[in-house]
Amino acid sequence: MTSAPSSSAYEELRTLFSRLSRFDHLSAIGGWDMQTMMPPGGSKARSAALAELSVLKHQILTAAKTGSLLEQALQESLSDIDRANLQEMRRQYDNAVLVPESLVEAKSLAGARCEHAWRAQRPANDWQGFSDNLREVVKLTREEAQIRAQAAGISRYDALLNLYEPGMSSHDLDRIFGDLKTWLPDLLQKVVAKQANEPCLIPQGPFDLEKQRQLGLSVMKLLGFNFDGGRVDVSVHPFCGGVPEDVRITTRYNQNEFLTALLGIVHETGHARYEQNLPREWLGQPVALARSTAIHESQSLLFEMQLARGSDFLKILRPLVTAQFGEQAALEEGNFIRLNQRVKPGLIRVDADEVSYPAHVILRYEIEQALVEGEIEVEDIPALWNEKMHHYLGLDTVGNYRNGCMQDIHWTDGAFGYFPTYTLGAMYAAQLFQHARKALPNLSDEIAAGDLSHLFHWLQQNIWHHGSRYSTNTLIANATGETLNPRYFRQHLENRYL
């Protein structure tokens, strides 16, 4: 990998983006600290400090100088990877420069206000209060979407979707989710009926928190987490943060139930290994960033759903669990596997199994798309939510806003266009894992023997070390021989659950 001669416009851009990435570093650590370490009294000063840094980064990125350097660099002779890097610089610039600062600020404030109130309104089931704030968020989101849509010549919703998933469109989503809707509700019913005949014991706690922590560390070690460049802590909402050189994952422990925290750690470790294995020699440049939200989620779901909830892995996970908590009937092999593959439609997305999860996503996608496009208003959400929950999952949410349309943080923050990436991630995960199996004929035996080295090498070669060098379609086609094909996801669910 060679670089353009220095003193070129491109070289100036490299310096500029490298500087921006150093500020991103401090935002990431300041944000991580806020969720994991900061006492409540530090909140106001921290928010102000992080906002100040955001303004600075926005100013540097959108300066006229940046725009003209980007124009000049287009004329320069660059290697393929430098050109890919330039394209990612351009994408960041375009995304940032389009929307006037006043709108960015107004939306950020409305989102913060909505979220702050939501923390009390959700437990109080206060839809009326919440919808007043949400209306303002939606209004500003539509304005933003309109500006982006006009510039890109695409629909308003697609313009937002592209912030998370460059190259994806609602046209594609309609096709992908349309297909899912034809078979998923039926599959779900069959799985539930089948599992009704399979007794499943629940492990009896309490499960000591320090032992849970040790268990989590042993699983992270097994999954190749690099502790020299990362750590695990506790936060209310688990996440993967930090920077590629120092990845910070979090979990939360519950004394009565250890599996949620444990599989949560597996999930975040999937995100973490992607970050830890982004191309080292390019760190600080846009081309070294993870490809997209869906590809990121594909790595966490490959770890959690494809790998860790599979029987091969569960057989090696089980002894790690009993080493901490001792034996009990619910932890015997057969029951332990059933426990981790249980399917039970419920109201809450984040608690959903992988069979019912797509229904939660499709429901949200359909509502948020109509909302952004102006086909429905905030008032219409609860009825639509209820109708779709009935249709996809057979559940009633009338009057239950708290565990219905008020359960997620995404809309309160104005993150419309994000939800589809969860299910796209699940589909990419299934496709990648299937092709890894094909490329590594002994994978099943290797996993059962606790040897994940070939799997990780395959992911490293095919996904991790490419960063943002290729488009999502090219990345996936290079890795699997075809672009997104939802049939792998369907096959996976049918194989595991029927």
Place this chain on the structure above:
Amino acid sequence: MTSAPSSSAYEELRTLFSRLSRFDHLSAIGGWDMQTMMPPGGSKARSAALAELSVLKHQILTAAKTGSLLEQALQESLSDIDRANLQEMRRQYDNAVLVPESLVEAKSLAGARCEHAWRAQRPANDWQGFSDNLREVVKLTREEAQIRAQAAGISRYDALLNLYEPGMSSHDLDRIFGDLKTWLPDLLQKVVAKQANEPCLIPQGPFDLEKQRQLGLSVMKLLGFNFDGGRVDVSVHPFCGGVPEDVRITTRYNQNEFLTALLGIVHETGHARYEQNLPREWLGQPVALARSTAIHESQSLLFEMQLARGSDFLKILRPLVTAQFGEQAALEEGNFIRLNQRVKPGLIRVDADEVSYPAHVILRYEIEQALVEGEIEVEDIPALWNEKMHHYLGLDTVGNYRNGCMQDIHWTDGAFGYFPTYTLGAMYAAQLFQHARKALPNLSDEIAAGDLSHLFHWLQQNIWHHGSRYSTNTLIANATGETLNPRYFRQHLENRYL
């Protein structure tokens, strides 16, 4: 407290310094994280990120615009406190603008190189290797001192001293330390002779680390630490960091000995309470910063030496200790007090008791002053060190560089002019505590009853909430009726130890 009308130059400066303080916030948290949480692999990226932010802050502070605003603001009609704030702005600007960026960077690099190598050279007792690096640090320090001295019309050493202790001069230090030298060695000998006849048992461990942590928390609570705006963690070198809204103190635990960590927590809590009680309504402005290094140290030493090692406090500290570790002979009241008031001259400054500590400081002051003024060279340090250790403490350090002139991090980093503030802090602490006693006639009984509220209120009124509003001399004179008077320190030592 009212402020100048907006749109004035002063008002622009307020906005600018407020912005700088938000960047300082992120530097402080990034720095804290580096010492407490960061895995080793994150070091390079973090250093680069923090350096980038330092460059940015330096650019903003030293911009021509800042200089001209400072000139304009001088002409504006300002309240007293706004004028004090403007003066502190000016001081920051002058200190930053004087030294060319190239010299700042060269010194920072030489210091980092010297410190990095020192971490291995000190355990290896490698004076030759260390002195090669130190020579470069000294050379650049002299250049910096020369520039500052010329601008301020003071000596080179005084110019550095003023960075830590505005208004202090080597003329004053020579007088203060000169007096100390007439009575301290003699006092030290007497105390050692006296204590030789007083048996003192050493507590037998191991002392569980979690219990030590709980003990530390209970003492911080007793000392009024605000946990809503701060926390305590572990680091190799204990410090007080963070920001006034979120103060981060650290300690380090040793299973075999708990008193060092415990009194260390008391010391850092003194720093922390000062920070937590700086004037809230002015946070973000230079006038709300702590007055000086010596005044900061006066608060930590007031907590540790004046308060916590006094018999009244030790009587209430003891039950907190035995609640964690149970009773043993060494923890009986008389022995517990003797243990915390033991005097034993040793080679290591940071392990020194309060009687021998000033000798360590005077020794360093005399050497660093001569070094900065060009009267001696790096090669001369070991012989001078040995001569002075003999003279002041009766100890030999020939050939023992590791525990002699290579023991501290200050010179390796280029922080010449810092050492005197430790002993100035001890003297201010004695003077302040003596006057608090006079103002609060029942203080001794209150302390013995665990009621520290009046003492803290007195400190809040007299020191903490003034920030940098007054010069050190005015602050101390307002609080105690006179400027620094070393006789309180002598009285304190004689009362406690003879």
